[in-house]
Amino acid sequence: MKKYRIKMLTPFQKDMKNIVEFIEQRDGLTVAQKQIEDIRQAVEKLEYFPDRGNPLETKSGKAARYIIVDSYKVFYVVYNEHVSLQRVIHMRRNFKF
Numbered sequence: 580m581k582k583y584r585i586k587m588l589t590p591f592q593k594d595m596k597n598i599v600e601f602i603e604q605r606d607g608l609t610v611a612q613k614q615i616e617d618i619r620q621a622v623e624k625l626e627y628f629p630d631r632g633n634p635l636e637t638k639s640g641k642a643a644r645y646i647i648v649d650s651y652k653v654f655y656v657v658y659n660e661h662v663s664l665q666r667v668i669h670m671r672r673n674f675k676f
Contacts, residue, residue: 583660584626625646625655
């Protein structure tokens with residue numbers, strides 16, 4: 580079984596930081612850490628199953644996918660050797676990838 584490398588782009592990393600800060604202020608550090616761990620575990624599964632997410636047509640025409648983790652959508656693009664994590668956005672936000 581092929582294993583893909585996971586690359587976290589800067590916007591994805593910033594989104595994760597913002598999620599931690601927002602949840603920590605609202606619900607505490609333990610809840611924030613649990614949410615990040617849930618996202619991390621879901622992302623790890625993409626190493627072996629990158630096509631498990633829902634296909635998505637982007638504005639640029641790039642073939643992207645997304646997975647849902649709790650109330651968040653994780654947007655990513657699959658390449659030959661790696662999975663590029665693009666963004667992680669709360670589902671209440673009106674976000675077009």
